Amino acid sequence: MTKFLKLRCNKCKNEQITFSKSASTVKCLVCGETLAHPTGGRTRVEAQVLEVLE
Helix, strand or coil: CCCEEEEECCCCCCEEEEECCCCCCEECCCCCCEEEECCCCCCEECCEEEEEEC
8 A cells, every 4th residue: 555654854854745656766855865766666765754644
């Protein structure tokens, strides 16, 4: 089941929402830090996950 993830950037603390199965690298909109990488299935998250949204 696919969901949305609310992430917090480890560098600038910006909060951002992304898809749990992203097809491209997710970067912070404020500082450009990489938040998540695609893996062909579930996204590999490098930021803090605050909430899972359905």
